[in-house]
């Protein structure tokens with residue numbers, strides 16, 4: 269196994285390893301690199317859906333996909349991200365994640381790790397951008413840190429769905445009430461602080477009336493997504509990219525959907541209960 273940094277102090281590319289035949293010790297080493305470095309890239313992996321699910325389960329409990337219609341038939345843990353049409357029907361979600369966000373902010377226990385495995389990739393565009401939120405917090409001026417360190421964000425799946433013109437099913441409405449997450453969180457593995465603003469379905473900041481609350485989130489997203497904090501992943505077929513949502517915002521860049529096909533399988537891991545005990549409580553949310 270060889271390793272090289274994706275950028276200074278963030279992310280590792282791991283080569284010379286086939287995760288289908290890796291030993292338990294090698295797999296453990298990969299998991300440790302992910303939890304220490306925020307993201308990993310593994311190139312040239314030949315993964316069937318079963319392999320992707322087995323690797324995902326090494327990282328924790330696979331998360332529920334609220335939109336069953338975009339999951340891979342027979343694999344409820346795998347979401348299909350694609351603009352491909354088969355027999356006149358879309359086979360997946362063509363528009364996943366074009367604005368900066370962390371995954372599942374609308375869940376009481378948001379996304380921990382996200383895994384993307386590329387089957388088909390456009391020749392140009394459709395990069396995945398990852399922003400290092402611990403580096404962003406470290407770079408925030410001291411007086412600004414004091415102003416924002418106790419803020420709590422209000423997230424809503426209903427609002428996110430309405431942006432995508434989707435209506436909630438009764439099950440989604442029951443499973444996904446509004447939740448409240450701290451803007452600044454301590455990373456559960458390495459103890460570093462991460463500045464985690466997120467747009468996906470965010471209604472605002474507790475105690476700050478809109479539009480000022482939403483403007484503050486916009487300002488902080490612009491701060492954490494400066495060029496100096498970003499790794500841009502240029503995809504090749506059979507790449508497996510995994511990032512840690514505790515310390516990463518991400519988005520996809522656009523591509524020409526009339527000219528190119530993108531087909532990616534996504535799995536994700538839900539954060540453990542102990543990290544998010546108070547996320548339903550708007551007053552206690554900041555203590556999580």
Ligand SMILES: [Fe+2]
Nearest residue numbers: 365369370371
């Ligand atoms: Fe995402």
